[in-house]
Amino acid sequence: MTLTESVNLDNCDREPIHVPGHIQSHGALLAFDAALRLAACSDNAERMLGFALPALGADLDAPQFAAWPHVTQAIGDFAQRSHGTSGLAERSEVQVGGRVFDLILHFNGRLVVAEFEERQPADREIRPFTTLANGALGRLRLQRTIDDLLQVAVTEIRSLTGFDRVMAYRFRHDASGDIVAEDCRPDVEPFLHRRYPAGDIPAQARRLYVINTLRFIADVGAAPVPVHTAGAEPLDMSWATLRSVSPIHIEYLTNMGVAASMSVSIVIGGELWGMIACHHLTPMVVPYGKRMACDVLAQLLASNVQTLLAADHAKRIEAASSVRVQLMETFVGGDGLLAALRPHAAALCTTFAADALVASEGTETFVHGGVSAAAGAELLRWLRSSKPPEGLLAMSEQAKLPPVLSAALAPWCGILALQMDDNRHDWLVLLRPEQVETVAWGGRPEKVYKAGPHGMRLTPRGSFDVWRETVRGIAVPWSATELEIARGLQAELHRAGGARRAQVARDRDQMLAVLGHDLRNPLQTIAMASQLLARGADSATVGPRITRSSTHMARLVSDLLDLSRLQGGLGLAVEPKPADLARLVREAAQDVTLGHPGVEVAVEAPPQLQVPVDAARVRQLLDNLLGNARQHGEAGRPIVMRLEASATQVTLSVANHAPPIPPESRDRLFDAYKPASLNNSRNPGGMGLGLYIACEIARGHGGTLVYEYHEPFVVFVVTLPREARAAAAGEA
Structure with a gap:
């Protein structure tokens, strides 16, 4: 992309920055194809290297390269070792005409690219840089938090390179970046805690930052050097250290007052997690050895950050697993x-x-x-x-x-x-x-069209003064760890739900088989009684048989209808109206003693107690609890009903003499299908739905039904609110 070409929102993120056709002026570049023929060279190569180059297409053994045997040997050996691995790079020191160069070789997928950076006399000795890097690595290893790691990294890199400002970015989920650590010259404006929008690093630049983790710009104002190629295809410089700079990025750095820069990527899991950004207010060449020391430091930094993130991830997964196990145990039982x-x-x-x-x-x-x-x-x-x-x-x-x-x-x-x-x-x-948040942006984050130095284009921000924005309507995003926990929990719920539905289906089939048997007996009784009546039998004798059998059938059918409503998600129809709960309790007790001579029911209740309830449903609840107490209580011992009231709720308990219910049975007391309730000798005509329906009636009133044991009594306790409040009103 040329300086005069229009840059807009359609092509900004597609600018081909990996094939700029130019390099930076502080080095020279040559490239060779698979047959080691010269395929590309920079315009400054002859001047910088000090000898005439052969024409493009010439072999590496051309006469012009004869005086350069150690260089051609290094290029030829690397071509054999690279095995076509894109991005593979090696550095060596070479001398050309009495001058020392860093020779950086890499394979770009098609060509062997050789880059030359002259080493200044003051930078000839590389060992002190390595020693300094080793000290920085040791200090990094001592840190135990991500913030401390980043702060040590920026301090050490600034000490190693001499940049005026060194900052650590940490990228957010939306690719915007926060400056979370900084070390800068006292007279340089600090940028700590500012946020920069995702658009400051376009998508194609992010890709290059991942595959080529160190980017150095020696002189923002220097004219780029053209690269000539043997064919029409431009040279891919994705892995090149000398790759020239996009005009847009040049404007960006110029607007910030930056004359030289370096960025070192923090790559975790193949993604750009963060970045160390270095700024200098005047042009500056950082020797390749120092840059590589910074790159190694950043790789250790990334490894340590990844370790801390993995530890936090493992800790959260373990804690979530514990909660999930407890939830599943409660759910299944x-x-x-x-x-x-x-x-x-x-x-x-x-x-x-x-x-x-x-x-x-x-x-x-x-x-x-x-x-x-x-x-x-x-x-x-x-x-x-x-x-x-x-x-x-x-x-x-x-x-x-x-x-x-x-x-x-x-x-x-x-x-x-x-x-x-x-x-x-x-x-x-x-x-x-x-999360209401005031963001300190490094200038307004929006991109705007305006006339720039190269015509009407999408010009980078001209001011990087703090621009504050209050952000509303956005919550803290869900992290990858939380989504992983969510998927695990969802899978467990699906598995447990499937197992529960399968068990319910088995219990339902068993109950329906028992129901068929239980309905057959009263039907046979009614049929036989009808025949006796047809033959002239005494109706006073036969009538009660028909009544008992039809009442039994009606109860079975009523329970099934209620079960069907509950299992279908319709709930029980509950219509609370003022009623005397004390009278309902006494009537239920009297009906039990009349219907079952020999059963005693003791009632402790106030003379009157007005409570908003569905009288028919409460009577159904009382009948179920009394029937349960009669069937499972010790013969000859009274059933005790106690009704009490407080300012906010009423409490009704039904107690019978019996040993405590075994723990394995308590978990399913209020389930719809209980295999132990079927074919029960204590209740041969029941299906085990009484407690389930009674519990749902209590819940329908906004109350509860629980089991307790107070020796020698098994007690079922109902609590109901004094004010009308259905379960749906409290929880829906």
């Missing part, structure tokens, strides 16, 4: 996903460095950490309709949310959503609030 999530919500937020959590299971929703129930519901509706790929969504910008959701969710805009079931209905969402 518990009553549904939300029941498992509740005790681990705070730990999950800590694991993901999140401030809030939203989760859904069927029609029920759980929120934790300050996000509102309404915002959680709106977020879940959007997730179910948007269907993110692979069931995972990570975002951190409020502007990317639909306006309605953005308004409902504010100030939450960091979203990490994990789909937890195959139909993408159930979700676990971690949330972060916006």
Whole structure:
């Protein structure tokens, strides 16, 4: 790209900076093809090397090279050793006409490129530079934090090279860079803590910084030297040390007042993680040996940074694994996903460095950490309709949310959503609030078109004074470690959910088989009673049989309908209205004693207790608890019902004499399908749904049902709020 060519947003990131056709003036360049024929040379090669070169296309054994045997030997030997490996480089010291040069050889994928940099008399001895680098390496090894590593690196590189300013950049997820460490001359303006936009380093420059980790510019104002080639194809200088500088970058450095610069890449995992940037206010040639010492130092720096990052990654993965194991144990042995999530919500937020959590299971929703129930519901509706790929969504910008959701969710805009079931209905969402931040940019970060020194073009910033901007609507982005943890958790939830669904399916099949058997008996009784009535049998004798059998069938069918609603995610229909809970308790107790002579129920309750409840559902809950106590309590011992009230809640307990329930059975007390409840001799006509439905009724009122043991009593305790509050209102 020439100085006069227009540079715009369409071609700035595509400027072919790896084939500039020029080199910097402090060195000379020759290139040879596979047959060791001269394929390219810089315009200054003859003058700098002090002898006439043969024409392009001449062999390395041409007469003009005869007086240069040690140089041609080095080039020929390197050509054999390189084996066509792009980027492979070697350095040697050569003498040409009494002058000492650093000969830097590399293979660019097609040609052997030889670069010559004359070594000044003061720089002839390389050993002190190596010794100085070794001292810096030792100081680097002593550091235990990334910030300390970077600060030591900039101090040592400035001491080694003599630059006026040396800075360490650390790049963010959006490729912008923060200056996190600096060492500079006292009279030079410090740039520490400023941020520079991603556009300061275009994509193609980033690629070169990764494959060629050290970039040196000796004199920003020097005229570039043309490179002549034997063919039409330009010389690829991706790995060259003398590659000339883009006109845009020249303007950039000039606007900063920089006359010489050097950058050393910090590459981790094949990505440009950071950079050491060096500035000098006057032209300066840094000898190749010193530059290589800096490059070695940067490689050790990158290795140490990678070690610290890996240690932090391993620590977080280990902590996350512990939380995941505990969650899975609770999930597998518990009553549904939300029941498992509740005790681990705070730990999950800590694991993901999140401030809030939203989760859904069927029609029920759980929120934790300050996000509102309404915002959680709106977020879940959007997730179910948007269907993110692979069931995972990570975002951190409020502007990317639909306006309605953005308004409902504010100030939450960091979203990490994990789909937890195959139909993408159930979700676990971690949330972060916006991070209001004042950014100290090194000048305005936006690129603008204006007339520059070479015509109308996209001119780099003319001022690098601090330009402050308050950034809103952006949360701290989710890191690669957090996304890895999220995928692992999602996979575990899918596996555990699949295993749970398979077990539920097996239990359901078993229950349906028992149901078929249990329905057959009352149907046979009704059929036989009908035949007896047809033959003139006494209705007073036959009628009660029909009534008992039909009541038994009705209870089985009612339980199945409730189960179907709950398993389908519809929930139980609960309509709280003011009712006398004390009267409901006494009526339930009386019905048990009338229906089962010999069973005693003792009631301790106030004369009246007005509570907003669904009377029919509460009566169903009481019947299930009393039936459970009657079937499993010791014969001849009374059932004790106790009703108490406080300012905020009422407590109802149903106790029967019995040994404690074994631990292995407690985990599944409130499950829908319990194999131990089927074909139970203590309850031959039941399917084990009573406690499950009773628990759901309590939850439907915004309350709880728990098991306790107070010797010699097995006790089931129901708590209900004094104010009408369905579970959906508290958690959806």
